[in-house]
Amino acid sequence: MIENFGGNVARLRKEMGLSQTELAEKIGVQKQTISNIERGIRYPTFESLEKFATVFHATPIQLFGSPKEIAVSETTVILDRIDEYDQKVQNLFTLAKILNSHTVKEIDEVAEKLAFIQRFFTPQMRLDEDGNPILDRHGKPEMKPVFFDNLPFEEIEKTAKDLAFIQEAQQNK
Template identity: 55%
Template sequence: MIENFGGNVARLRKEHGLSQEEMAEKVGVNKQTISNIERGVRYPTFETLEKIAKVLKAGPIQLFGTMKEIAISDTENVVDRIDDYEDRVQAMMRFAKVFDEQYLKEIDAAFHKTQYIHQLFTAQPIHDEEGNILVNDSGEKEMTPAFFETIPFDQIDNLVKKIDYIKDNKKLL
C-alpha cells in the first residue's frame, strides 16, 4: 500500500493541474518534500498526509491503493453517472418521439413547398412518356426553361401601363 503512495500523489497532483511547487505551497512544505514523496524516497507525517489528502480531495484508496483498487472504488461514481446519462438519453428519446409526431408532417410540407418554389426558378429536365430524362446528341440533359424565365414581363408591363392609363383617363372615355 505505501509503495503506491508516491505515484498516486504524483498522478492526482497532475490531474488537478498542480505543479510540485504549487502543491508544496498548498500543503505547507517545500517543493523538494513533494518531489521526495512522489519518488517514494520520503513519506509524509500524518499532518502532511492529511493536508495532501485535503488538497487533492482524495481518500485512502486514492492515495494508497493500486490502480485496480482505485478503479473498483470509483465503480459507485461510474454507476451513478451511467444512471444520470440513461435518464438524459430517455428524456431525449421522449423529445424525439414528440418532435416526430408533432413536427415531422410540418417539416415535410415545408420541404415540398420549398422544392416547388425552387423548381419555379430553375430549369427542369424534360421527360419522355415513360418518365426517362431526355438527352440531346451531345449527351446533355434537355431542359425546360425555368417558369419565371417564360413569363412575358414586357407584355405584362405594357398591360399595366394601359390599365393605369385607362384608370387615369376614365373621365375622358
C-alpha cells in the same frame, strides 16, 4: 499500500493542475519533498498526510490504493453517472418520438410560439435601425427591460376585480 502513495500524489496533483511547487506551498513543505514523495524516495509525515488528504479532497483509497483498488472504489461514482446519462438518453428517445409524430410545420409553429413567450421573460438586446446591437460605454450590449417585469400588475388586478364585480352584479339581477 504506502508504495502507491507517491504515484497517487503525482496523479492527483496533475489532475488538479498543480505544479510540485504549488503543492509544496499548500502542504507546507519544500518542492524537493514533493518530488521525493512522488518518486517513492520519501514518505509523508502524519502531519503532512492529513494535509495531502485535505488539499486533494482524497479518500484513503485515492491516496494509498493500487490502480485496480482506485478503479473499484470509483465504480459507484461511474454507476451514478451512468444512471444520470441513462435518463438523459431516455429523454432524447422520448423527444425523438414526439418529433417523429409531428410535421415540421407543426414543430416550427410551436418553436415560434415558445420564442414569443420567451421574449416576455428574458431580457432582449436593444438594436439600432440596421438590426445591430446597441452597446453601452463599456462595449456591452444594452438590454431592454424584461416585458413581464413592466406589466402593470396593480392595474390588471384592479381591472379583474372590477370585471368580477360587474359579472356578479349581472348574475344577481
